[in-house]
Amino acid sequence: MASPATKTSSKFFKKSRINIAISGVFIACSATTNIALLAILPTTTWAQNASTSAQTTLEKPVASLKAVVVTANTSDNTVSAIVNIGDAPLSRTPISANVIDAQQIEAVGAKRLADLTKFDASMSDAYNTAGYWDYATVRGFVIDNKFNYRREGLPINAETFIALDNKDSVEILKGTSGIQAGSSSPGGLINYNVKRPTVKDLRTVRLEGNSYGNALASIDLAGRSGANKEFGYRINAAAEKVDHYTPASNGNRQLLAIASDWRINKDSILEAEFEYSHRSQPSVPGMSLMGSQLPSPNSKLNINSQSWSQPVVLDGLTGTVKFEQAINSNWRWSAQAGTQKLSSQDRVAFPFGCTDGDNYYTNTYCPSGNFDVYDFRSDNESRSTSSAKLEIKGQLDTAFAKINPSLGVLVNRVKDRFDKQAYNYAGAGNLNSFVALPADASLTGENTNRDERSTEFYFNNSHNWTADFTTWSGVRHTRLSRQSVRTDGSRATDYDQNLTTRFLAASYQINQAHMVYASFGRGVESEVTPGRSRYTNAGEALPAMTSKQYEIGVKGELEQLRWSAAWFDITRPMFGDLGSCSKTASCTRQADGSSKHSGLELTAATPTASATQPWHLDGGITIINAKRQGSVIDTSQNGLKPTNVPNWILRLNAAYKITAIAGLTLNAHLSHEGKRAVLPDNSVSIPEWTRLDLGASYVTKIGNMPATWSLGIENVMNKSYFKESPYQFSHVYLFPGTPRTARLSVQIAL
Numbered sequence: 001m002a003s004p005a006t007k008t009s010s011k012f013f014k015k016s017r018i019n020i021a022i023s024g025v026f027i028a029c030s031a032t033t034n035i036a037l038l039a040i041l042p043t044t045t046w047a048q049n050a051s052t053s054a055q056t057t058l059e060k061p062v063a064s065l066k067a068v069v070v071t072a073n074t075s076d077n078t079v080s081a082i083v084n085i086g087d088a089p090l091s092r093t094p095i096s097a098n099v100i101d102a103q104q105i106e107a108v109g110a111k112r113l114a115d116l117t118k119f120d121a122s123m124s125d126a127y128n129t130a131g132y133w134d135y136a137t138v139r140g141f142v143i144d145n146k147f148n149y150r151r152e153g154l155p156i157n158a159e160t161f162i163a164l165d166n167k168d169s170v171e172i173l174k175g176t177s178g179i180q181a182g183s184s185s186p187g188g189l190i191n192y193n194v195k196r197p198t199v200k201d202l203r204t205v206r207l208e209g210n211s212y213g214n215a216l217a218s219i220d221l222a223g224r225s226g227a228n229k230e231f232g233y234r235i236n237a238a239a240e241k242v243d244h245y246t247p248a249s250n251g252n253r254q255l256l257a258i259a260s261d262w263r264i265n266k267d268s269i270l271e272a273e274f275e276y277s278h279r280s281q282p283s284v285p286g287m288s289l290m291g292s293q294l295p296s297p298n299s300k301l302n303i304n305s306q307s308w309s310q311p312v313v314l315d316g317l318t319g320t321v322k323f324e325q326a327i328n329s330n331w332r333w334s335a336q337a338g339t340q341k342l343s344s345q346d347r348v349a350f351p352f353g354c355t356d357g358d359n360y361y362t363n364t365y366c367p368s369g370n371f372d373v374y375d376f377r378s379d380n381e382s383r384s385t386s387s388a389k390l391e392i393k394g395q396l397d398t399a400f401a402k403i404n405p406s407l408g409v410l411v412n413r414v415k416d417r418f419d420k421q422a423y424n425y426a427g428a429g430n431l432n433s434f435v436a437l438p439a440d441a442s443l444t445g446e447n448t449n450r451d452e453r454s455t456e457f458y459f460n461n462s463h464n465w466t467a468d469f470t471t472w473s474g475v476r477h478t479r480l481s482r483q484s485v486r487t488d489g490s491r492a493t494d495y496d497q498n499l500t501t502r503f504l505a506a507s508y509q510i511n512q513a514h515m516v517y518a519s520f521g522r523g524v525e526s527e528v529t530p531g532r533s534r535y536t537n538a539g540e541a542l543p544a545m546t547s548k549q550y551e552i553g554v555k556g557e558l559e560q561l562r563w564s565a566a567w568f569d570i571t572r573p574m575f576g577d578l579g580s581c582s583k584t585a586s587c588t589r590q591a592d593g594s595s596k597h598s599g600l601e602l603t604a605a606t607p608t609a610s611a612t613q614p615w616h617l618d619g620g621i622t623i624i625n626a627k628r629q630g631s632v633i634d635t636s637q638n639g640l641k642p643t644n645v646p647n648w649i650l651r652l653n654a655a656y657k658i659t660a661i662a663g664l665t666l667n668a669h670l671s672h673e674g675k676r677a678v679l680p681d682n683s684v685s686i687p688e689w690t691r692l693d694l695g696a697s698y699v700t701k702i703g704n705m706p707a708t709w710s711l712g713i714e715n716v717m718n719k720s721y722f723k724e725s726p727y728q729f730s731h732v733y734l735f736p737g738t739p740r741t742a743r744l745s746v747q748i749a750l
Contacts, residue, residue: 081153082171082191084180085472085503086404086462087393091555094472094505094517096122096174096566096601102195105164107697107710108669109208109743111240113162113170113190118669118693121620121651122174122601126644127726129735130244131251131283131312133159135726138174139568140597140626140645141187146414147525148177148184150191152273152320154338154387155181155412158190161279161314165218166236166257168195174601175568176523176549178501182410182456182478186523186547186572186597194273196259197232198222208745213243216745218255234259234273242281245739248305251281267326274319280311283348286726286733287431291367292684295431297720297736303429306349308375308439313345331394342383349437350376351429352731363679363731369431375440378421378447387412402464410456418447420487446486453481460503472505472519480526491531495541499524514556523547527575529589534581536588543591545573560613563604570597576633593630595642599623609657609665619652640682643727647674663699667712668692678725678732689721691737706749714741 080090080097090097100119110116113134117123126135126142136143143149149158164170171191177184202222209215218238225231235258242251259273285303287295320338327333351373354366365371391408424440460474478499485492505519524546531539553566572595579587602621609616626645628637641647650672658664671691678684695712718740726733 080171080173081193082150082173082180082189084153084406085460085474086406088462091557091562092507092509092515094507094519094551094553096551096553096564096568098122098172098174100170100172102168105167105170106206106747107667109210109710109745110164112164115164116170118651118653118671120172121603121622121649123172124646124649124673125724125735127286127728127733127735128724129284129286130246130249131281133161133314136190137645138172138188139186139570139599139622140624140642141185141570141572141595143187143190144185147181148187148189150181150189151318151340152193152322152336152338153191154320154336154389155385155410156192156318156338156340157342157383157385157414159383160316160342160344161253161277162192162316163238163253163255163275163277163279165238165255166195166234166259166275167192169193175551176521176547176570178522178524178547179458179460179474179476179503182412182454182476182499182501182524183480183526184523185525186549186570194257194259194275195220195222195234195236196271196273197224197234197261199224202234203750204747205750206745206747208743210243210744211740211742212245214241215243216240228263230263232261232263236275242279244281244284245741246284246300246302248302248309249282249284251279251311253277253279253281268324270321270323272319272321274317277316277318278314280313282309282311285348285351286735288351288371288732288734289364289678289684290369290431291361291364292679293367294678294684294686294722295369295734297722297734298431299720299736299739301431301736303351303371303373304349305434306373306426306437306439308441309349310345310347310377312347315343317341327394330396331392333390333392335388335390337388338386340383340385342381344378344381344383346376346378346381348376349426350374350423352729355428363727365431370428371430373426373429373437375422375424375426377441377443378418380419382417384415385412400465404462404464405459406461407459408457410454410458412452412454412456414450414452416450418449418487419443421445421447446488446490448484448486448491451483455479468509470507470509472503472507474503476501478524482526482528484528484531486531491539493528493531493539495528497526497541497544499526499544501546513558514554516554517552519549519551521549521551523549533584534586535577536579536585537590540589542575542589545575547572560606561604562606564602566601568597568599568601571595572597574628574631576631578633590633592633593628593638595626596629597624597626597645599625609655611657611659614657614659616655616657617653619650621648621650623648637680640680641677643677643680644725646676646688649673665697667695667697669695673723676725678727678734680727686722686725686734689719689723689737691719691721692716702748708747710743710745712743714738714743716740 079087083095098120100116114128122139124137126137145158149156173189176186177189204220206218221235238255240253255277257275262270282304318340322336324334351371354361354371356366389410393406396403420443422441422443423445427437429435456478458476463471480497483494501522501524503521507515507517509515524544526544527542529535529537529540548571550569555564574592574594576592577587578590581587600623605618606616626642628640631637652670654668656666674688675685693714694716697710699708715738721737722734723737724735
């Protein structure tokens with residue numbers, strides 16, 4: 001549902017569809033399992049009661065290879081793969097990051113990245129709608145779907161649906177990412193880690209449904225074989241009937257994922273995995289302003305409901321292979337390769353602007369609620385990404401310091417191919433009434449094919465000068481080559497660029513439980529002027545946009561409370577068009593000031609709820625002061641807030657284990673987001689909003705099989721609100737929040 005005028009499409013390569021048939025399982029609920037539903041929603045929040053022992057990823061038996069075991073509420077003690085500045089746990093690194101694990105994902109029934117914002121106060125929505133791929137913001141910056149996503153630590157394209165059924169964790173790195181990625185926008189990186197073979201045999205079935213008819217069935221199988229249990233496997237499969245609360249937006253999806261490993265010996269391990277994902281669902285366009293007025297939020301309105309509307313179809317085949325070898329007790333090396341093949345059919349009855357007599361509203365609907373509708377179709381899109389990484393890590397003990405260097409090289413190749421697209425005026429619609437419009441699927445528009453090659457060399461190091469004082473440094477040099485051309489052969493661009501980014505930090509361990517740190521980092525983005533005749537510098541590479549971030553923080557643990565505080569200041573260069581851009585050579589693409597985001601992040605958490613400590617609290621607050629500065633093209637923008645950036649975000653999760661009823665836990669989740677600017681001139685904002693979810697989970701047995709039941713409701717007060725206001729493709733979009741939704745699930749260990 002990206003704007004046909006600006007979106008980059010690709011050529012769809014046809015594959016035979018994998019259909020995953022999962023037998024339905026009917027479970028009769030015994031009268032003895034009579035849970036008094038004291039709470040309503042199954043948001044089994046950050047406190048989890050499900051046993052993690054059976055699902056714990058097998059610790060690698062390699063002499064020098066660091067095992068990573070992710071369990072609930074231990075993200076600060078987890079070694080994050082995406083941070084990539086050493087093997088210290090997050091609680092001891094000078095970087096802000098969060099790890100959302102599989103137990104948290106399953107507890108709230110999360111299906112997509114947008115469902116995970118409730119776990120992080122620095123993360124919010126950015127043009128998230130049903131039937132399309134996810135967008136996210138971190139620290140107020142939109143995470144670039146082409147460059148800011150990783151899977152198993154390797155680059156991927158997130159212009160697709162990324163299933164969570166087979167993900168062991170989702171890592172969120174906050175801030176600039178110049179030492180983790182050669183070219184990326186500020187805000188952070190998002191990395192998906194897949195589920196791996198387990199120590200013990202694992203056989204689970206999950207069934208889930210909600211009050212709108214959505215139904216999910218999934219299986220998770222894992223185990224080991226061989227004389228010494230050297231071969232491991234993990235199989236995840238899921239099938240879902242996607243019934244959405246918005247009319248005319250139902251669909252379906254399937255997933256098949258297989259991960260395996262071979263423990264060759266105590267010093268060597270080989271891992272391989274792949275997944276196939278399919279999703280078909282009509283997308284739901286956002287609403288917009290009625291002139292300068294906010295309409296009433298309506299989550300049941302679907303503008304994409306013409307007789308000729310078709311679903312967006314997203315297919316993906318992704319896989320990685322990795323070999324890791326310990327050289328000795330201090331040094332190890334690894335080689336990793338990955339590939340991703342995406343195909344999509346992008347179709348929608350697309351609302352854009354409004355024609356009212358001689359007046360044309362370019363970025364909103366008409367005051368009457370009228371809007372123009374376009375028949376948009378971009379079939380046969382194809383996106384492929386291939387990458388390979390070689391890395392060595394080690395430890396040196398000198399007379400002055402303990403040194404932990406790592407160096408490596410990452411090679412990445414991108415190839416996007418598209419057909420011509422349809423973007424044709426179909427007629428006018430209205431927010432208050434449905435009007436049948438004629439289809440026009442004529443392929444009248446061109447797309448843009450894209451090729452990219454990059455080679456990144458990086459070196460990261462930490463110096464432990466004393467037991468308490470550590471300095472951190474990193475540098476990454478990227479050699480980048482990009483080409484693009486329209487599908488008719490016009491507007492070709494071709495440029496090469498070398499980019500270097502650095503990172504510096506220092507940390508001091510005040511005592512065993514408290515650490516302070518300060519860091520400085522850079523991120524870099526590369527841009528080329530579009531090859532359009534309106535530009536005086538068409539096709540020319542622009543200077544690299546180098547973002548800068550300063551961060552000061554403290555992390556600590558006070559008795560039963562884990563907490564952190566971080567102040568950040570990020571400055572990102574901006575570009576704009578100087579001139580009218582109304583005719584040939586009438587404007588110039590150039591640097592135009594910056595966007596500055598500064599703020600404060602506070603987090604706190606108590607241990608997982610238990611019989612001896614029945615309460616669990618976990619939450620965070622992010623306060624963001626974002627503003628535009630230094631613009632010479634439109635000085636009226638200086639000092640104003642960017643659109644769709646809330647001034648503050650609160651996330652709070654609570655759980656209480658009922659000691660009188662073994663296995664029963666009550667849960668609550670509260671989200672609050674401050675007001676957001678809708679228009680660049682800040683003349684209109686959407687109000688702040690608060691949402692409450694309540695839930696309960698019950699661990700019991702069905703026969704001799706352990707089972708976890710979850711039940712509840714999202715948005716228990718059924719509040720009507722706009723959750724986000726992205727100003728995308730030079731147009732205002734408004735997305736309503738989820739209405740009250742009940743969900744019931746059961747997970748059975750066979």
